[in-house]
Amino acid sequence: MRGLFHGVRFTDARKPITEVIDMAKSLILTICLLLAGLSGWAQSPATETPASNPPTTAPAKGDAAAVRQEIEQLKKTLAELEKRLEAQEKQRQAEQQAQQQAPKQESSSSKELEAKVEELDTRVSKTEVKGALDRLNFSGDYRFEAHTIVGHVPAHFDGMQLQNLVVKTLFAFPILGRMPSSVDEINNTISAHYADYQQFTNNLTFAQLKQAMGSFSPQMQQQLFGLLMPSTFVPGYQANTPDLLTNRLRLDFGGRVSDNVSFSARLSMYKAFGDSTGVQVFNGQPNTFNMDGTTTGVPNSDQVRVERAYFSWNRIADSKFYLSIGRRPSTYGPPMNYRQDELRGGTPSGSLIDYQFDGITLGYNLSDHMIWRLCYGIGYQSGFGNGNLMKMPQDRLKDTHFVGANLDLWSTEKTLFQATYAHAFNVTDGFNGLLVLSRNPLTGDVINAPVIMRYTPSANLGGINLFGVNMTRSLRSFDLYGSANYSGTRPNGETTPFGGLMSDPFEVPVDRNGFMVLAGLRYKFGNDERTKIGFEFNHGSKYWFNFAQAEDDIIAPKTNTRGEAYESYLTHRISERFIFKADFIKYMYAYSGSGWHVGAPKPLGSLPILGFPTYDNAYMFSLGIIARF
Secondary structure (H helix, E strand, O other): OHHOOOOOOOOOOOOOOOHHHHHHHHHHHHHHHHHHHHHHHHOOOOOOOOOOOOOOOOOOOOHHHHHHHHHHHHHHHHHHHHHHHHHHHHHHHHHHHHHHHHHHHHHHHHHHHHHHHHHHHHHHHHHHHHHHHHHHEEEEEEEEEEEEEEEEOOOOEHHHHHHHHHHHHHHHHHHOOOOOOHHHHHHHHHHHHHHHHHHHHHHHOHHHHHHHHHHHHHHHHHHHHHHHHHHHHOOOOOOOOOEEEEEEEEEEEEEEEOOOOOEEEEEEEEEOOOOOOOOOOOOOOHHHHHHHHHHOOOOOEEEEEEEEEEEEEHHHHHHOEEEEEOOOOOOOOOOHHHHHOOOOOOOOOOOOEEEOOOEEEEEEEEEOOEEEEEEEEEEOOOOOOHHHHOOHHHHOOOEEEEEEEEEEEEEEOOOOEEEEEEEEEEEEEEOOEEEEEEEEOOOEEEEOOOOOOEOOOOOOEEEEEEEEEEEEEEHHHEEEEEEEEEEEEEEOOOOEEOOEEOOOOOOOOOOOOOOOOOOEEEEOOOOOOOEEEEEEEEEEEEOOOOOOOOOOOOOOOHHHHOEEEEEEEEEEEOOOOEEEEEEEEEEEEEOOOOOOOOOOOOOOOOOOOOOOOOOOEEEEEEEEEEEEO
């Protein structure tokens, strides 16, 4: 029996262990059955042998005992074999489990590695972003204001309606063969020949209108105006706005480009509640004309616009010169920053210039307290967007150039003495812009559909000079400031439907000079100076003019005023960057046309002819909250 298992390898690697075990069990069962049969045969009695078979001999009792011993030994061997096979099976299963777990561990390790790489990438990205942000300085403010406006328009004659009647008279005169006898006769003639009248006005030019009026003798002109003016009379009336709410958002940012080059910019959004059209109906006030210089200083729309963006190249070639180019910081200049509880916001005098423009500044730092600057800018660019390609050279307008000087004669933390000079060449009758007109400025005809129109200047009118000095001084709890300013117009003889420099359309313009003075006082309460109260006064003469159309006053820029303007204000810092403001402004206009360089100023107390209505007096009360960040 031992020889039966000799040389058998029960761990043959070519077959699975479970298959070997099954084969061994089958073999053992067969052997057991065989041995059991032999044992039973040895113990049973002899049977009768058939006659045909030869006789056999029965096994002895000793052989049966030997078989039992072999069986017992075989059982023990099989038991040991089963133990070995079970141990090998457990080892094999353990190896399989280890092999199955290895990919999971590799997958887990791979995921951990990916997570670490992602984390490092995020950290690097954050570092890069932080590095970029560290190169930029961000700040800004949001302001909410509520205004109540009470104003009065004086009795006057409607100049646009009067011009319309003059044009109709020129059309009716050759048809009637005489001067019309009444306004009704003029209107009846127009109605009877309306198609011809439309053709007449469509082909009419201002030069033709001016020539026709010049053909009338002074007596005929006086007779004509005496006939037409009574029908254009407008009695005085109130012009009140009980509640006007505004939003303003400003975002300042800048950074250092290199050791001596920096960049600065401001984006602004300024709108009235409920209005995002961006274009106003023109009512004669300078802040109802949407042009390049006023898009962020006057409520416009919910669009964020570039108020300023420029670079400054300092210490050029290790000198004291610097160069700055871009959209200039030309708004909120001194001393107009005091009422806002702000630091100096612009370079030029705010009494002379509060107007956005694109330009170049070349400066020289004489000392830590003195800076001289030469400035250049363009107010009107005729070569772009104005259809010059469709005009003959003699019909094209000249560009409007600005040159000037801004001198900080002495500047310290407590004192500023500043002088500003500016000259505008080839000033036009307005600037490129958008507006909604209620009447045709040439014919005076009513425009029934309030459509947005692109206004393009029609003539160069001459030059304008501006000069002013500012003085500010802090004395303990008081801030004192004042400004004295001069303006002069130098016309070239041209006029347009809106007029010439300080002249009406049919007049011959001459040189005019004006002036404006401003004085202010501010008191700071307590040691922390969180509460401040101030008062300002300014007076402008009949022919006073400045470029301050972007000044942040809802009614009209107060420094434009030909007359007097009074302002009282209180600011309180609820926290360092959260400010409450209350403000009251009163306007007392003596002459028409404040803020305009075209048209002759008219005394408002003498039934003037006004192209557009204007206030003779107005006041505004405002409450505001400013959040600076």
